[in-house]
Amino acid sequence: MIEIVSAERCIGCDRCVDICPTDVFDRGSGGVPVIARQADCQTCFLCEAWCPVDALFVAPERDPLPERLDEADVGGTLGSYREAIGWGHGRTPGARIAVGPPLRHEPGDRPGPPLV
Amino acid sequence: MTDAPLEIETDVLVAEGGPAGTWAALRAADAGADVVLVDKGWCGASGATAAAGTGVWYVEPDPDTREAAMASREALGGYLADRGWMARVLDETYAGMNEFAERGRYPFPVDDEGRQIRRGVQGPEYMRRMRMLVRRAGVRILDHSPLLELLTDADGAVVGAVGQRRQAGGDYRVRAGAVVLATGGCAFASGALGTHVDTGDGTLAAAEVGAHLSGMEFSNAYAIAPAHSSVTKTAYYSYASFYRADGTVLEGAGSTRGRSVIARTLLSEPVLARLDHAGPAEREAMRRGQPNFFLAFDRAGIDPFTDRFPITLLAEGTVRGTGGIALASTACDTDVPGLYAAGDTATREYICGGFTGGGSHNAAWALSSGSWAGCAAARYARTATDRHRVATGAGGAGLRPTGTGRLAAREVIREVQGQVLPYDLNYLRHGDRLWPALEKLHGLWREARDGLVDDDPWRAREAAAMTATARWMYTAALARDESRGMHKREDRPGLDPAWHQRLDVGGLDEPWTRTAALEVAA
Numbered sequence: 001m002i003e004i005v006s007a008e009r010c011i012g013c014d015r016c017v018d019i020c021p022t023d024v025f026d027r028g029s030g031g032v033p034v035i036a037r038q039a040d041c042q043t044c045f046l047c048e049a050w051c052p053v054d055a056l057f058v059a060p061e062r063d064p065l066p067e068r069l070d071e072a073d074v075g076g077t078l079g080s081y082r083e084a085i086g087w088g089h090g091r092t093p094g095a096r097i098a099v100g101p102p103l104r105h106e107p108g109d110r111p112g113p114p115l116v
Numbered sequence: 117m118t119d120a121p122l123e124i125e126t127d128v129l130v131a132e133g134g135p136a137g138t139w140a141a142l143r144a145a146d147a148g149a150d151v152v153l154v155d156k157g158w159c160g161a162s163g164a165t166a167a168a169g170t171g172v173w174y175v176e177p178d179p180d181t182r183e184a185a186m187a188s189r190e191a192l193g194g195y196l197a198d199r200g201w202m203a204r205v206l207d208e209t210y211a212g213m214n215e216f217a218e219r220g221r222y223p224f225p226v227d228d229e230g231r232q233i234r235r236g237v238q239g240p241e242y243m244r245r246m247r248m249l250v251r252r253a254g255v256r257i258l259d260h261s262p263l264l265e266l267l268t269d270a271d272g273a274v275v276g277a278v279g280q281r282r283q284a285g286g287d288y289r290v291r292a293g294a295v296v297l298a299t300g301g302c303a304f305a306s307g308a309l310g311t312h313v314d315t316g317d318g319t320l321a322a323a324e325v326g327a328h329l330s331g332m333e334f335s336n337a338y339a340i341a342p343a344h345s346s347v348t349k350t351a352y353y354s355y356a357s358f359y360r361a362d363g364t365v366l367e368g369a370g371s372t373r374g375r376s377v378i379a380r381t382l383l384s385e386p387v388l389a390r391l392d393h394a395g396p397a398e399r400e401a402m403r404r405g406q407p408n409f410f411l412a413f414d415r416a417g418i419d420p421f422t423d424r425f426p427i428t429l430l431a432e433g434t435v436r437g438t439g440g441i442a443l444a445s446t447a448c449d450t451d452v453p454g455l456y457a458a459g460d461t462a463t464r465e466y467i468c469g470g471f472t473g474g475g476s477h478n479a480a481w482a483l484s485s486g487s488w489a490g491c492a493a494a495r496y497a498r499t500a501t502d503r504h505r506v507a508t509g510a511g512g513a514g515l516r517p518t519g520t521g522r523l524a525a526r527e528v529i530r531e532v533q534g535q536v537l538p539y540d541l542n543y544l545r546h547g548d549r550l551w552p553a554l555e556k557l558h559g560l561w562r563e564a565r566d567g568l569v570d571d572d573p574w575r576a577r578e579a580a581a582m583t584a585t586a587r588w589m590y591t592a593a594l595a596r597d598e599s600r601g602m603h604k605r606e607d608r609p610g611l612d613p614a615w616h617q618r619l620d621v622g623g624l625d626e627p628w629t630r631t632a633a634l635e636v637a638a
Contacts, residue, residue, distance in 0.1 A: 021157025021166070022312050023260055023282055042312035043346040044167035045408055049240050060412040061344045062307045077415060084407035085240055095241040096223040098169065099233065100405020101398035103351050 001041040002058050003069045006078065007032045009055035016047040016056060038064055045081050052088075054079025119286030121278070126152040126256070127497040128490070129277055129292035131263045131318055133159025134166070135479065136459025137298030138246035139212070139486030140493070144296070145253035147494035152290055153255050154279055156262035156299075156313045156574070160247035161240075163300055164435050164460075165479070167310030168349070169406050171236045173467075173480035174213050175206050182206055189477070193469020194600035194611065196331075196618060196634065201466035204446055208484035220245040235476070239310075261288060262574040265511025266295065266321045266455070274325055274454035275500070275507045280574045291507065293497025294454050296489045297322055297441070298482075301434035301460035302585040304536050305529060305578075308339055308430040309348045309408075316434070316581035317574075318461050322441050323584065324510045327450040327457070328622030330442035330632065331465040332585075333592035333603040336542045337436035337472050338379065340371060340389070343426035345412035350375075351475065352402055352409060355394040359424050361386045376604070379429055379539040388424040431537050434585065436474040437602065438464040439592070442620060443636065448489035454496065456489040458482070465618060466636065470601015512624065514580030517567025523560075525570040525579035531560055532582045536589070545593055546606040554590040561587060565625070584624065592621045595629040 002024055005016075012031035021044065026036035035041075041058075048056050057074050058081075059065055071078075086094035127149035130141045141153045155162050175185040186202045213234045216222055222245055224232035251257065260282040267276040267289075276291040299318025303311035319329065339348035350371055358369035358378060366387060368377040381387050394402065399421055403410060413420045434440055441450055441457040443466075448456045459482040464473040467481060509515075514525070523531075535553040536542050560583045568576040596619055598612035599605050618632040 017283075018259070019158045019161045021162040021310075023157065040312070042167075042307070042310065044161075044310050045411055046161045046167060046240060050161070058411075060342075060347070060415045062346050063344075074415075080414075081408065081411055084403075084410075085238060087240075093223040093241060094404070094407060095238040096225055097404050098236070098238050098406075099225050099401060100352075101355070101394065101401040103354055 001038055001043050001061060001064050002035055002047065002056065003065060004057035004071055004074065005033055005035060006055040006071055009053045009078070011053050013052065015050050015052065019050045020047050048081045049085060049087055051082070054082060121287040121289045122281065124152055124288065124290045125503055126150045126290060127293045128296065128493045129154070129290045130296045130298060130490070131277065132156060132162065132299045133247070133250070133257065134163035134298060134300060134459060135242070135246065135482035136461070136486035137296070138250050139483050140296045140298055140458050140490035141250045141255045142253055143487045143490030144494040145250070145255050147491055149494035149497055151255040152258065152292070153250065154258045154261040154263060154288070154290070156317070158259045159250070159257050160243045162313050164310040164314060165482070166239045166243040168408065169236065169238045170479045171476035172209060172213060172234070173206065173476040174209055174235045177210060189468060189471050192601065193471035195616060196465050196469035196601065198466045198634065198636065201446065205467050205480050205484040208487055209480040212483045212487060220249055237479070258288060262577070263299065263317055263321060264573055264577055265509045265515060266325050267291070267507040268325050268510050269505050269507055272326060272452065274452055275505070278509055282574065291503050293500035293503070294456060294493035296456040296458055296493050297461045298458045298486060299461050301437065301440065302582060303433040303435045304431055304533055304582055304586070306431040306433070306533070306537055307346050308341070308432050308435070309346045311432065311435050314435050314460070315578040316585035317577055319441060320577070320581035320584045321511065322450065322452070322455060322457065323622060323624060324512055325452050325455065327441050327452050327455060328620050329440060329463065329588055330618050330620050331439035331463040331470065332434070332588040332621045333439065333596045333619060334465070334470045334601050335434045335437035335439045335589040336545070336602055337432040337474060338375065338429040338539070338543050339432050339436065340375070340378070340427055341430050342412045342418070343428045344416060347409055347412040348430055348432070349406055349409045352391065352406070353389060355391045355398060356389040357392050359388040359390065361388065363424070375429070376544060378427070379543045382429065383540055386426050389427045390422070390424045391420045394421055429539065429543070431542065433536070435460055436472045436478070438468045438470065438473050439589070440464065445636065446488055447492035448485050449492060454500070456493045458485040458489040470603055472602060511577070513561065513564040513584070514568050514576035515573060519566035521567030521569045523563050523568060525568045525575045528560055528564060528568060528579040529582055532557065532579070532586050536586045544606060545604060547594060548607065550590050550594050554587065554594065557583060557587045557590065587627050588621045591627040592619050592629060595619060
């Protein structure tokens with residue numbers, strides 16, 4: 001679930017408020033969006049992909065973490081999903097190289113073509 | 117709700133902007149229609165496709181290749197699919213993806229001979245480009261605007277819809293010549309990736325104006341995910357071995373046919389997986405193919421290739437099950453004049469039979485049915501004469517209480533989940549367990565009819581729609597007195613030739629079923 005909006009990185013564009021498909025964020029009075037409805041987060045990571053300055057962190061857990069995460073603990077992870085799908089200026093779109101392995105089948109099946 | 121509703125008049129209204137909805141909006145706009153697209157979330161990020169990646173049933177138009185493609189799932193689907201529809205979907209998908217490559221400038225990967233590989237798309241990239249195409253075509257998009265109900269005229273034709281504007285405040289009321297429902301399937305907020313918005317809202321709204329459904333017994337798809345995570349990518353688990361907590365191999369477990377072994381074991385003990393059949397090349401390819409698959413591992417400090425990690429099965433209901441609104445023809449028209457259905461909202465039995473449409477088939481279906489619905493809706497809208505004739509909201513449960521509300525929407529959703537998520541109820545089906553579950557769901561429906569306590573109408577409608585969907589599922593599952601496709605009854609093992617037919621289901625307070633012929637005009 002969404003755990004962190006980095007006030008240090010955020011430029012107040014409110015892109016996350018717009019694109020979150022489950023409307024988790026509210027516009028913050030100080031310009032930095034606030035996580036207003038964390039329970040509605042579906043852990044889809046799309047806010048990370050759309051954030052132009054890598055200010056968001058979605059923990060992989062479907063449920064809220066028992067304790068608030070410290071930004072310092074995940075600093076190296078911020079922006080890693082956006083990078084992996086090749087979004088951002090000067091990057092190769094991940095879609096361009098997205099050729100997965102062939103689907104393995106269970107014994108007796110014919111092997112399939114590579115997953116795309 | 118003190119604000120006056122936003123009033124809009126248009127030719128075609130499309131509800132939801134996933135793949136099916138965006139293709140519908142694009143085609144309707146291409147045909148010259150004024151189009152409004154309303155999305156419960158944000159068109160471009162909403163739904164199961166945007167969050168993931170998907171294969172597309174894109175098959176070269178070579179007769180032998182096409183024949184093999186059509187034959188591949190026929191047996192798995194219990195021979196309920198239709199070659200005429202399959203051929204049309206293959207044609208439409210091939211043309212549509214080719215067009216998308218040019219018009220959407222999608223950066224498909226290229227093979228060794230420099231040819232683009234158009235058999236799959238990454239969700240975020242696909243859907244952001246579909247949003248761009250739709251906007252460029254002049255479609256007006258209302259984001260964060262869940263549909264609440266359909267509007268009908270005195271003759272029962274659909275003439276628009278009403279919804280809620282979550283961020284802007286107030287309601288909207290759209291008068292339209294035709295409405296395309298592309299609201300997705302229903303996954304009961306199970307946590308499966310990207311499916312929180314897929315709660316069956318459009319299906320309930322369609323049933324309220326008289327549409328019926330088909331194939332709702334094929335509604336028990338479950339996907340493998342790491343136990344802590346939302347990331348469902350069952351295909352990659354074809355590289356996995358499955359273990360018990362003590363490290364011994366779980367015999368018979370597998371990602372496809374052996375999934376029921378996993379379900380049965382999970383009822384009483386944890387199941388672990390390790391992708392130990394993936395060599396270095398496959399590991400690299402997995403990372404390129406589906407980066408989000410690894411978020412769940414990298415961020416939890418798990419190496420899925422060397423560590424055993426606990427897994428779960430997340431319900432995907434009719435998102436990767438195949439049931440939905442029955443169509444009258446490949447125009448994607450329904451029982452109700454002015455109403456069209458596309459994507460996971462519609463039944464995909466025509467191309468999948470009773471087997472999952474997961475991955476490539478559903479993606480092809482979304483593109484094809486969306487395109488057909490958009491064209492047909494634009495055509496129909498031109499015949500609609502008086503846009504100002506009296507229209508009435510058709511919404512019932514969750515919207516217009518008939519008594520005193522007792523339960524909150526969230527409580528109803530939890531109760532419905534209690535009847536549809538457990539493996540021993542929905543996945544491993546048995547009449548003795550389904551009957552009591554259905555009785556409980558009937559009770560919840562009566563609660564939803566009486567009224568739900570919630571400040572947000574859209575949330576109450578979600579609860580009502582999930583309840584309705586669950587009742588159609590189990591009503592159909594109990595009626596189909598055999599095992600076929602994904603619908604496996606422990607008390608009715610094996611195919612019964614007498615059941616080589618489709619099963620319609622419908623009704624609100626009194627759900628009904630009837631058998632239906634396999635042939636539907638292609």
